[in-house]
Amino acid sequence: MKSAQSAKSADRLNPSVWHDRAYAPPVAAYLHIPFCRRRCFYCDFPISVIGDRRDGSNSLGVQTYVDQLCREIAATPNQGRSLETIFFGGGTPSLLTAAQIVRLLEMLDRQFGIAATAEISIELDPGTFDRAKLATIAAAGVNRVSLGVQTFDDRLLQAIGRSHTADEIDQAIELLQSGLIENFSLDLMAGLPHQTAEDWDRTLDRAIAIAPPHLSYYDLIVEPGTVFDRYYQPGADPLPSEAAAAEMYRRAADRLTANRYDHYEISNYAQPGYACRHNLTYWQNQTYYGLGLGATSYVNGQRVARPRRRDAYGDWLDRYVESGVAWVDTVEVEAGDGDRSGVGVGDAGITDGDGD
């Protein structure tokens, strides 16, 4: 009789395993929340700018979009397994009200079921949430936060067009470390205009002192159509040279691994046990639901990219909900369309200013 191990080995060499994996029922869901206070100078993601005075409580555009997301969730066939990871990405998901986030979670639970041990992550920007919002979403099951810091330096925050300040970063981290949601990640960026090696070292000093369970680190890329694309050439002053940016990468690897972080993916570091389970779905080529404007899903062997403009997404959703035909027949399929690494959303052109 074959041992379990040898049977397993035989399965691994069976090409049908690959077929089965592409058709495995998803246990991960990504929801795209495409609203920001302003567009950062490096950003080409599908978002709508709603300004500093609007959020989910007073923006008709946001409220309408949440309704649309709920319709898409309800129309998406349950493939048979409960969700083990959920990721609210953006954009700035923390511009939603706590009630809107809770409503989306309730819809997901009703449609797919959410496992008791699910990892539920949300991207939060400093200055867009308070203790009450954090407490409400934590009570609803959110148990992991990805905080969009980028840099702790006000001068650099302004240089890249971020809407928050260094003080707001401090307040956000204090809230997270107060016990509401202690599993959090800091998103950092290197290769910023005017950023020196000393600046980067100070960023690392600060991050290491905060000791978050997880850190993500991205190099600035000058994408076509962005503000930076109009003003800067990659590798030319005031951007760091290619060699200087590579040195920042090496410096981060050296210092973070020396401080007990596992460099488990090109751009990600985690303390033991805190790797992001949701993002591993993408890197391990597993299936996932993708919901909302610009989101890509990988279900039944098909990668499906939703439209990246509000009006086109609305039209697509109407057809999808009304047609009642099979999932892959109702949507456009863009073969080989890349995912934004780790968040499951396409990264090309959408116009600003259509939030309301």
Add this chain to the structure above:
Amino acid sequence: MLGLRTATGINRDLWRSELVQLAGEAAIARVNRVIAQYEQAGVIAIETDSSRLRLTDPEGFLRSNSVLSDLFNAIEGDES
């Protein structure tokens, strides 16, 4: 191949099986030549029992775009 973004890399046997399905046996030789070049340069590491293939940290991660591009080209028969 996205698994090469992770520190644990990819299972070489599984990957080989998939490549044969996708591109035929001829692709294996082309891919192996690319792997050997990058292994010699210290960019790719092969575990001692040959079971896993991964990028080194940090030099392999830094050159991930070039490595993935060359591997895709080799799979498609466009080896440079």
